[in-house]
Amino acid sequence: MSHPRNPLRFNVGFIVSQEVGYSHQFDFDFHKLQVADDLELRHFRGVAHVGRTPQGLYLQAHFEAQLTVECVRCLSNFEQTVAFDIEELYAFSRRSVTDSGLILPEDANLNLRPLVRDYALLEIPINPICKPDCKGLCLQCGQNLNEADCGHMHPQDESPFSTLKDLLDL
Ligand SMILES: [Zn+2]
Ligand SMILES: [Zn+2]
Secondary structure, three states, X not given: OOOOOOOOEEEOHHHHOOOOOOEEEEEEEEEEEEEEOOEEEEEEEEEEEEEEOOOEEEEEEEEEEEEEEEOOOOOOEEEEEEEEEEEEEEEOOHHHOOXXXXXXXXXXXXXXXXXXXXXXXXXXXXXXXXXOOOOOEOOOOOOEOOOOOOOOOOXXXXXXXXXXXXXXXX
16 A cells, blocks of 8 residues: 555745744644554644744644544444644754654654654543443343343442442432
Protein backbone atom coordinates (compact mmCIF):
# COMPACT_ATOMS: atom_id res chain seq x y z
CA MET A 1 0.00 0.00 0.00
CA SER A 2 1.33 3.42 -0.89
CA HIS A 3 1.41 6.12 1.75
CA PRO A 4 -1.78 8.13 1.75
CA ARG A 5 -1.32 11.87 1.99
CA ASN A 6 -0.62 12.81 5.59
CA PRO A 7 -2.77 15.82 6.48
CA LEU A 8 -0.88 16.28 9.75
CA ARG A 9 2.23 17.21 7.80
CA PHE A 10 2.42 20.89 6.90
CA ASN A 11 4.99 23.48 6.03
CA VAL A 12 6.00 26.16 8.51
CA GLY A 13 8.92 27.62 6.59
CA PHE A 14 7.24 30.99 6.23
CA ILE A 15 7.14 31.35 10.02
CA VAL A 16 10.92 30.92 10.35
CA SER A 17 11.51 34.18 8.47
CA GLN A 18 9.09 36.12 10.69
CA GLU A 19 10.03 38.15 13.74
CA VAL A 20 10.11 36.60 17.20
CA GLY A 21 6.58 36.63 18.62
CA TYR A 22 4.85 35.98 15.30
CA SER A 23 2.33 33.14 15.45
CA HIS A 24 0.20 31.41 12.86
CA GLN A 25 -2.90 29.30 13.42
CA PHE A 26 -3.57 26.07 11.55
CA ASP A 27 -7.03 24.51 11.67
CA PHE A 28 -7.72 20.81 11.41
CA ASP A 29 -11.02 19.08 10.73
CA PHE A 30 -11.06 15.56 9.35
CA HIS A 31 -13.84 13.05 9.23
CA LYS A 32 -11.33 10.20 9.40
CA LEU A 33 -7.64 10.19 10.10
CA GLN A 34 -5.32 7.22 10.09
CA VAL A 35 -2.57 8.20 12.54
CA ALA A 36 -0.92 4.79 12.60
CA ASP A 37 -1.47 1.34 11.16
CA ASP A 38 -3.24 0.43 14.38
CA LEU A 39 -5.08 3.66 15.12
CA GLU A 40 -7.80 5.48 13.23
CA LEU A 41 -9.25 8.67 14.66
CA ARG A 42 -12.66 9.98 13.65
CA HIS A 43 -14.13 13.46 13.89
CA PHE A 44 -10.64 14.79 14.37
CA ARG A 45 -10.74 18.52 15.09
CA GLY A 46 -8.37 21.06 16.52
CA VAL A 47 -6.11 24.02 16.16
CA ALA A 48 -2.38 24.38 16.23
CA HIS A 49 -0.57 27.64 16.88
CA VAL A 50 3.01 27.75 15.65
CA GLY A 51 5.00 30.66 17.06
CA ARG A 52 8.42 32.02 16.27
CA THR A 53 10.77 32.10 19.26
CA PRO A 54 14.50 32.82 19.36
CA GLN A 55 15.23 29.09 19.86
CA GLY A 56 12.82 27.58 17.39
CA LEU A 57 9.16 27.18 16.52
CA TYR A 58 6.85 26.62 19.44
CA LEU A 59 3.81 24.45 18.80
CA GLN A 60 0.70 24.73 20.96
CA ALA A 61 -2.15 22.55 19.81
CA HIS A 62 -5.46 21.26 21.07
CA PHE A 63 -7.10 18.27 19.42
CA GLU A 64 -10.24 16.24 19.94
CA ALA A 65 -11.21 13.01 18.26
CA GLN A 66 -13.12 9.79 18.62
CA LEU A 67 -11.69 6.34 18.45
CA THR A 68 -12.88 2.79 18.89
CA VAL A 69 -11.90 0.90 22.02
CA GLU A 70 -12.90 -2.46 23.41
CA CYS A 71 -14.77 -2.72 26.71
CA VAL A 72 -12.80 -4.84 29.19
CA ARG A 73 -16.02 -6.28 30.63
CA CYS A 74 -18.19 -7.17 27.64
CA LEU A 75 -15.51 -7.04 24.89
CA SER A 76 -17.72 -4.99 22.60
CA ASN A 77 -16.34 -2.02 20.73
CA PHE A 78 -17.48 1.46 21.59
CA GLU A 79 -16.62 5.05 20.74
CA GLN A 80 -14.37 6.91 23.13
CA THR A 81 -13.79 10.65 22.87
CA VAL A 82 -10.27 11.84 23.55
CA ALA A 83 -8.97 15.39 23.91
CA PHE A 84 -5.41 16.46 24.44
CA ASP A 85 -3.00 19.38 24.28
CA ILE A 86 0.42 19.29 22.69
CA GLU A 87 3.15 21.79 23.50
CA GLU A 88 6.51 21.22 21.88
CA LEU A 89 9.48 23.24 20.73
CA TYR A 90 10.92 22.45 17.32
CA ALA A 91 14.42 23.76 17.91
CA PHE A 92 16.50 25.46 15.21
CA SER A 93 19.63 23.69 16.44
CA ARG A 94 20.81 20.98 18.81
CA ARG A 95 21.85 23.67 21.30
CA SER A 96 18.22 24.64 21.99
CA VAL A 97 16.67 21.22 21.86
CA THR A 98 14.26 20.29 24.67
CA ASP A 99 13.62 16.94 26.37
CA SER A 100 11.46 15.75 23.50
CA GLY A 101 14.42 16.14 21.16
CA LEU A 102 12.47 17.76 18.35
CA ILE A 103 14.39 19.70 15.75
CA LEU A 104 12.86 21.68 12.92
CA PRO A 105 13.56 19.67 9.76
CA GLU A 106 15.48 21.34 6.95
CA ASP A 107 12.45 21.27 4.69
CA ALA A 108 10.46 23.00 7.52
CA ASN A 109 7.68 20.43 7.35
CA LEU A 110 6.17 19.57 10.71
CA ASN A 111 4.70 16.11 10.97
CA LEU A 112 2.33 15.93 13.93
CA ARG A 113 1.24 12.41 13.18
CA PRO A 114 3.58 10.59 15.61
CA LEU A 115 2.77 13.10 18.36
CA VAL A 116 -0.97 12.86 17.78
CA ARG A 117 -0.76 9.09 17.84
CA ASP A 118 1.17 9.04 21.13
CA TYR A 119 -1.02 11.64 22.83
CA ALA A 120 -4.25 9.98 21.67
CA LEU A 121 -3.11 6.58 22.93
CA LEU A 122 -2.27 8.09 26.32
CA GLU A 123 -5.85 9.32 26.61
CA ILE A 124 -7.35 5.85 26.28
CA PRO A 125 -8.26 4.52 29.73
CA ILE A 126 -6.28 1.45 30.84
CA ASN A 127 -9.51 -0.42 31.53
CA PRO A 128 -12.09 1.04 29.17
CA ILE A 129 -15.71 0.33 30.11
CA CYS A 130 -18.51 0.93 27.60
CA LYS A 131 -20.85 2.25 30.29
CA PRO A 132 -20.59 2.50 34.10
CA ASP A 133 -23.11 -0.29 34.65
CA CYS A 134 -21.83 -2.67 31.96
CA LYS A 135 -22.84 -6.16 33.03
CA GLY A 136 -20.04 -7.94 31.16
CA LEU A 137 -20.08 -11.48 29.80
CA CYS A 138 -21.48 -14.63 31.37
CA LEU A 139 -18.52 -16.70 32.52
CA GLN A 140 -20.34 -19.90 31.64
CA CYS A 141 -21.77 -19.29 28.18
CA GLY A 142 -20.19 -16.01 27.05
CA GLN A 143 -23.50 -14.22 26.60
CA ASN A 144 -23.22 -10.43 26.61
CA LEU A 145 -25.36 -9.70 29.67
CA ASN A 146 -26.11 -6.19 28.47
CA GLU A 147 -28.05 -7.71 25.60
CA ALA A 148 -29.78 -10.68 27.23
CA ASP A 149 -29.89 -12.67 30.46
CA CYS A 150 -28.91 -16.27 29.81
CA GLY A 151 -30.26 -17.41 33.18
CA HIS A 152 -26.93 -18.58 34.58
CA MET A 153 -25.78 -17.49 38.01
CA HIS A 154 -23.33 -14.64 37.75
CA PRO A 155 -20.56 -14.08 40.28
CA GLN A 156 -21.17 -10.35 40.34
CA ASP A 157 -24.63 -11.07 41.80
CA GLU A 158 -22.84 -12.29 44.93
CA SER A 159 -20.24 -9.57 45.14
CA PRO A 160 -20.07 -7.31 48.19
CA PHE A 161 -21.22 -4.53 45.92
CA SER A 162 -24.54 -6.18 45.18
CA THR A 163 -25.13 -6.58 48.90
CA LEU A 164 -24.37 -2.93 49.35
CA LYS A 165 -26.69 -2.17 46.47
CA ASP A 166 -29.47 -4.17 48.13
CA LEU A 167 -29.00 -2.15 51.30
CA LEU A 168 -29.11 1.09 49.41
CA ASP A 169 -32.26 0.02 47.63
CA LEU A 170 -34.09 -0.37 50.96
ZN1 LIG B 1 -19.11 -3.24 28.21
ZN1 LIG C 1 -24.73 -17.79 30.64
